[in-house]
Amino acid sequence: MKKYAMPILMLVVFETIAITLWLTKGNIFYLFNFSYIGCSIALGMFLFIKEYKYARRIVQLLVGSYMLVYLGLICRENLQIEGFWYYLFTGVFEAATIHYAVAKIFGPLIFGRGWCSYACWTAMVLDFLPYPVPSQPRKKIEWIRYCTFALSLIFVAALFLAHVGNLEKIMFWAFIVGNAAYYVVGIILAYAFKDNRAFCKYICPVTVFLKPMSYFARIRVKCDKEKCVSCGKCKRVCPMDVDVTDNSRNRKNGTECILCMECVRNCPKKAL
Numbered sequence: 396m397k398k399y400a401m402p403i404l405m406l407v408v409f410e411t412i413a414i415t416l417w418l419t420k421g422n423i424f425y426l427f428n429f430s431y432i433g434c435s436i437a438l439g440m441f442l443f444i445k446e447y448k449y450a451r452r453i454v455q456l457l458v459g460s461y462m463l464v465y466l467g468l469i470c471r472e473n474l475q476i477e478g479f480w481y482y483l484f485t486g487v488f489e490a491a492t493i494h495y496a497v498a499k500i501f502g503p504l505i506f507g508r509g510w511c512s513y514a515c516w517t518a519m520v521l522d523f524l525p526y527p528v529p530s531q532p533r534k535k536i537e538w539i540r541y542c543t544f545a546l547s548l549i550f551v552a553a554l555f556l557a558h559v560g561n562l563e564k565i566m567f568w569a570f571i572v573g574n575a576a577y578y579v580v581g582i583i584l585a586y587a588f589k590d591n592r593a594f595c596k597y598i599c600p601v602t603v604f605l606k607p608m609s610y611f612a613r614i615r616v617k618c619d620k621e622k623c624v625s626c627g628k629c630k631r632v633c634p635m636d637v638d639v640t641d642n643s644r645n646r647k648n649g650t651e652c653i654l655c656m657e658c659v660r661n662c663p664k665k666a667l
């Protein structure tokens with residue numbers, strides 16, 4: 396049973412969130428929502444333990460498409476960063492604010508950037524592109540993410556300051572246009588830099604939250620130095636350029652790992 400501890404732990408964490416929010420907010424949607432996500436993640440972990448090659452992709456498609464299609468398009472919730480600012484400014488602890496608190500601000504203290512591997516609907520599409528592993532060194536353009544972060548905040552603040560009406564409708568269309576822009580820019584960058592995750596590394600404003608919080612993550616991939624033979628395979632398969640054999644949290648090792656488990660799957664010595 397010990398090897399199933401992680402999927403069970405994730406199920407317990409998400410069920411705790413589901414039941415707490417259901418009871419405190421009096422809305423059964425939260426029970427359904429977080430139970431669905433928790434079950435999808437636990438299923439993926441279970442399949443991973445069973446060494447099923449597409450375990451992560453199954454979770455990513457289950458959760459990512461649910462969020463994009465059901466929550467975003469059908470329920471008309473803007474779950475992008477603009478939606479977070481919008482609900483934050485209106486003082487409503489609902490939808491996007493809860494989503495951000497759980498998945499992108501406080502959750503990463505436990506599960507790091509797991510969101511980026513198992514739930515993000517932007518990466519869900521980008522991961523179909525032909526460059527899962529970068530072939531070039533990183534560009535020094537990571538500062539762009541701070542610009543997109545600031546722009547998202549300025550956009551929503553301007554709507555409030557100008558007292559623009561019909562904000563719910565604007566936020567819904569901002570979600571559609573914002574997502575379309577993410578996909579277009581993400582695909583162009585992936586082909587330009589031959590790296591599916593170029594958008595994540597340079598543009599995504601959410602990393603401004605994700606990176607500092609995941610620095611303290613409890614769940615991390617660690618290397619057993621006794622077993623490691625320094626073959627370098629783990630680094631060659633990592634989509635985020637992480638040197639996972641370095642157990643320190645220094646620099647990108649502490650904040651770039653997305654827990655995709657490619658290194659773990661490929662380590663010939665089971666050192667990770």
Ligand code: SF4
Binds near residue numbers: 515594595599601
């Ligand atoms: S970095 Fe941004 S776009 Fe990439 S997977 Fe994470 S949240 Fe999604």
Ligand code: SF4
Binds near residue numbers: 618624625626628629
């Ligand atoms: S793949 Fe495994 S054995 Fe090879 S360097 Fe990485 S941790 Fe060490």
Ligand code: SF4
Binds near residue numbers: 632652654658
């Ligand atoms: S390959 Fe390993 S080190 Fe790289 S992002 Fe995935 S889990 Fe993290």
